[in-house]
Amino acid sequence: MLLKKGFKFRLDPTQGQWELCAQFAGASRFLYNRGLEQRKAIYEAEGRSMTYFAQNNELVSLKRQEATSWLQLIHSQVLQQALKNLDTAFQNFFQNVKSGKKPGFPRFKCKGLRDSFRYPQGVKVDGTSVYLPKIGWVRFRKSREIEGAIKQTTICREGDHWYVAFSTEQEVPTPAFAPINEDKAVGIDVGIKHFATMASGSAHIPTYVSNPRFFTKHLPRLRVLARRLSKKVKFGKNWLKAKKQLSKLYARIKRCREDFAHKLSTEIVKNHDIICVEGLDIANLLEKSARPLSRAIADASWRSFLRCLQYKAKERGKHFVETGRFFPSTQICSACGANQKIGLEEREYRCPSCAMSMDRDLNSAIVEKAAGMSVLKACGATP
């Protein structure tokens, strides 16, 4: 099977390289925004889109014009990639329109926020240095080995630092699937009260994973910064300053979150063969009552965690089942299967049919494990 992975490291550029990175990101943003403006005008006038090829052909003449001749200094594939990214954004937009989803029209990129650029090829790695065409060899903090062949390289800025992200591909033998045995199964329910509630094995051994500290540690500051930003004039100098502070804090939270997701998911996949979760799609429907900022962080954290679980399970030939597609686990009694509506504020599941009473999240985890097991058995996986 083809294994796709992502590796991200912090760059240690020299002052000159730092400036080149900013220049490359600036050029990508310039082309992206310019292309978006063109496409928007045509879309509004004629309801159709401009093609990537038409915009790409224009690049040559842009480089010849005096006002935009500085584009010559930028690696040409980086420029083309910016137009490709715009094309992808438009394709997603039209796809959403077609499928009846609420489409988000591609947005303009703002200077200093999510600055990035991408190389489709030509990047080399030697030890702790990475060769970026037209920028040179840049040192990076290699915290782990890069596995597979590098397909794409994205350079992005988070706060005051530049990062390099490689996406790699590697052909590996497909692992034999683990046997279906409930003793090696775990049901996982995610929530706000506990980050995750797990029921392991046929004895439903409970494990409660507390919320990671960054949930509460960074929230007050996040609220202050968000409030400050909301009071500034949009795109003004002070707004940009506040926005930068906010994105710096978000970047820090993101790093904590990814670290947490990696550690927890590795531990779970190591100890279980069958992992049953409610699912990426519906985890965010839970706990509507929580405050928006903490919800947003929790939501993103569950997603990182579930994504990690999913690919790590796949890599090791373990089963990953999203049960939420089949039924709402919060409503079902894990003892007798009776179904009842249960309010969000209700912490206990009390079954009217069999009088079973249990922590609601643990009940859900058990139901998810049972549902996952029956899906796997029905799919004809070897018992």
Ligand SMILES: [Zn+2]
């Ligand atoms: Zn019951």
